[in-house]
Amino acid sequence: MSHLSVHVPLDGGRAYDILIGRGLVDAVGAQAAALGAKAAGIVTDETVAGLYGARVRASLERAGLRCGIIAVPPGEASKSYAGYASVCDGLLALKIERGDLVVALGGGVVGDLAGFAAATLRRGVRFLQVPTTLLAQVDSSVGGKTGINSPHGKNLIGAFHQPRLVLADTATLDTLVEREMRAGYAEVAKYGLINDPGFFDWCEAHWRGIFSGGPERDEAVAICCRAKAGVVVRDEREDGERALLNLGHTFGHALERLTQYDSARLVHGEGVAIGLALAFRFSARLGLCSGQEAGRVANHLAMAGLPTRLQDVPGGSGDAEAMLDAMAQDKKVRDGALTFILARGIGQSFIAPGIGRDDVRAFLQDELR
Ligand code: NAD
Ligand code: MG
Numbered sequence: 001m002s003h004l005s006v007h008v009p010l011d012g013g014r015a016y017d018i019l020i021g022r023g024l025v026d027a028v029g030a031q032a033a034a035l036g037a038k039a040a041g042i043v044t045d046e047t048v049a050g051l052y053g054a055r056v057r058a059s060l061e062r063a064g065l066r067c068g069i070i071a072v073p074p075g076e077a078s079k080s081y082a083g084y085a086s087v088c089d090g091l092l093a094l095k096i097e098r099g100d101l102v103v104a105l106g107g108g109v110v111g112d113l114a115g116f117a118a119a120t121l122r123r124g125v126r127f128l129q130v131p132t133t134l135l136a137q138v139d140s141s142v143g144g145k146t147g148i149n150s151p152h153g154k155n156l157i158g159a160f161h162q163p164r165l166v167l168a169d170t171a172t173l174d175t176l177v178e179r180e181m182r183a184g185y186a187e188v189a190k191y192g193l194i195n196d197p198g199f200f201d202w203c204e205a206h207w208r209g210i211f212s213g214g215p216e217r218d219e220a221v222a223i224c225c226r227a228k229a230g231v232v233v234r235d236e237r238e239d240g241e242r243a244l245l246n247l248g249h250t251f252g253h254a255l256e257r258l259t260q261y262d263s264a265r266l267v268h269g270e271g272v273a274i275g276l277a278l279a280f281r282f283s284a285r286l287g288l289c290s291g292q293e294a295g296r297v298a299n300h301l302a303m304a305g306l307p308t309r310l311q312d313v314p315g316g317s318g319d320a321e322a323m324l325d326a327m328a329q330d331k332k333v334r335d336g337a338l339t340f341i342l343a344r345g346i347g348q349s350f351i352a353p354g355i356g357r358d359d360v361r362a363f364l365q366d367e368l369r
Contacts, residue, residue, distance in 0.1 A: 004222040008142065008229040010236065014162045018142060018225045020218050022171035028056050028103060028130060029063030031165055035126065037101040039066040041091040043114035044105040045074040048132055051175055056105055056130065067103075068094040072113065076261050079113050079148045081157075087117040091125075101126050101164070107133035107180075108140035108268070112155070115146030119161030129163040132172040134184025134210075135269055138191070138224035139245075141166050143232040153329055154253065154261070160237060168225070170217050181211055182305045183269025186248070188220055189301060190276060191227045194244050197347030199223055204300055211304075240351075247341040247349050248275030254326035255310075258318045265314045273306035274313070279349075282363050283342045293345050310367050320364035324357055 003021025010016070019027075032040050040060050044053055049071040060067040070090035072078040091102060102125055104114035111129055118127035131141035147158020173181065188210065192200025209216030228245065235242040252268070252275030259265040280294035298308040310317040317323060327338060338360060342352040 004218055006222055006225045006229055008162075009233055010162060016163060016165050018166040018168060018229070020137070020168045020170060020221050020225065022169065022218075024167040024169035025052050025055050025105075025130060025172060026059050028128065028167060029059035029061070029065060031167065032060060032065055032101050032103070032128065033063040035101065035128075035164055037065060037099060037126070039094065039096060039100040040103050040128075041094045041096045041100070042067060042069045042103045042105055043087055043091070043110060043117065044069060044071050045078065045107070045110050046071045047074045048106040048110065052105060052132065052172060056103065060103075070094075072110070074109070075263060076109055076149070079109050081148065081150075083113055084117060084148050087113060088121055091117060091121055096121065096125060098122055098125055101128055103128045103130060104141075104163075105130045105132065106136070107131070108136045111136050111140050112146050112158075113148060115144075115161055115163070116148055116158055119146050119159040124161065126164045127161070129166040131166065131168055133176055134173055134181055134221075135187055136184075137168040137170070137173070137221050138184065139187045139228065141168065142225055142228045144236070149261075154256070166225075168221055170213070170221060173217065174213055178211075178305075180267065180269075183267045183273075185210065185304050186269040186273040186276065186301065186306055188224055189304075190245075190247055190272065191224045193276060193280075193297060193343065193346055194227075194247050194341075194349045195347055196223075196227065197345075199227075200300075200346050207300075207304055243339070243351050244341055244349055247343070248272045248277075248279050250327055250338065250340055251275035251278045251323075254323050255313060255317055257326045257329065258322060259313060259315065270307050273301045274308060274310065277301060277308035278310075278367065279341060280343055281367070282340070282360075283344070285363055285366075286342070286359070289343050289345045289348070293343075297346065310364070317368075320361050320368060323364050324361055327360070 006018040102118040129141035144162035150156040252271035255271040277298040284294040343349040
């Protein structure tokens with residue numbers, strides 16, 4: 001089996017590898033055994049359990065591990081106190097101990113939920129990420145942020161807990177619905193927009209191969225993981241540079257909040273796509289980047305089938321004031337001023353603290369006209 005690999009050189013014995021390639025779900029057992037685990041609790045959602053649960057279980061059993069599957073309902077609603085309790089109790093019922101492994105098999109919801117359960121169960125058990133959505137493979141499975149949502153907002157309860165290994169089986173993306181594929185693609189394009197203009201050029205030329213499952217898919221996942229790993233190693237706890245990964249997310253998170261996290265209306269990556277387009281248009285409006293660059297960003301996202309305007313949100317995004325209020329609830333707010341990730345051009349993003357509400361309001365009002 002040929003695969004790509006990316007090393008995440010964290011200190012304190014926490015370094016790990018990300019393996020990327022087709023068929024890796026069948027290697028979970030051998031990898032878990034190599035880590036010395038005797039048992040594994042597979043945490044997944046019901047959809048992914050039906051598609052890949054049996055293969056992962058068989059792989060673990062072949063390698064001599066005792067294992068069980070805990071499946072939560074698919075969707076963001078499982079990243080809740082109730083979902084967390086059911087996963088922890090499920091793992092305890094399986095007698096998962098400190099030397100064992102939690103295997104997070106699924107998208108970002110499962111990765112965040114299982115990772116947070118692993119971070120806190122018995123004060124911390126090791127875990128493996130086996131991401132099965134494009135978003136999870138290029139973003140959420142790498143970097144050690146885990147957590148659940150509170151009624152007060154997204155990801156407000158969490159912990160940093162790095163996985164021991166990430167196995168990104170790119171063949172699992174063959175069963176992903178087109179809409180989720182596109183949503184993950186917004187995060188792929190984001191890496192080019194942050195600091196890699198050459199990668200954005202490459203995306204414009206090769207995005208179809210990522211969708212169809214050509215070698216471009218593995219290559220793109222590896223490039224994104226390498227980029228994220230680099231940022232995480234330099235700024236693990238988001239004291240600085242890591243915030244750049246939030247390009248498009250201040251607007252995106254506000255849109256998710258305003259649509260009540262209803263995935264029928266908007267999924268995370270769609271919010272990010274609109275947020276990326278808005279971040280570039282806002283940057284252009286502030287005279288930081290050219291309108292032409294902002295247009296190129298929106299064109300590419302739209303070409304890949306992603307929404308790029310507030311008007312694209314089914315049922316509407318609410319007015320400018322509602323957007324501002326939703327943004328003010330973001331973690332990246334300090335003393336009433338908003339921190340945005342803005343750009344001087346494609347691949348030239350930077351952290352811009354202290355953006356005034358009036359500038360944002362005027363921009364949003366024009367966007368909604
Ligand atoms: P998700 O986990 O809800 O998965 C999307 C849908 O795809 C689900 O219905 C799932 O059942 C289905 N699915 C998953 N894999 C499949 C496959 N291979 N074939 C068919 N269907 C499949 O959503 P997501 O977009 O992967 O993740 C979103 C979550 O990730 C959000 O909660 C977000 O906050 C979180 N996130 C976390 C980080 C981080 O650093 N921890 C970063 C980005 C996003
Ligand atoms: Mg994201």
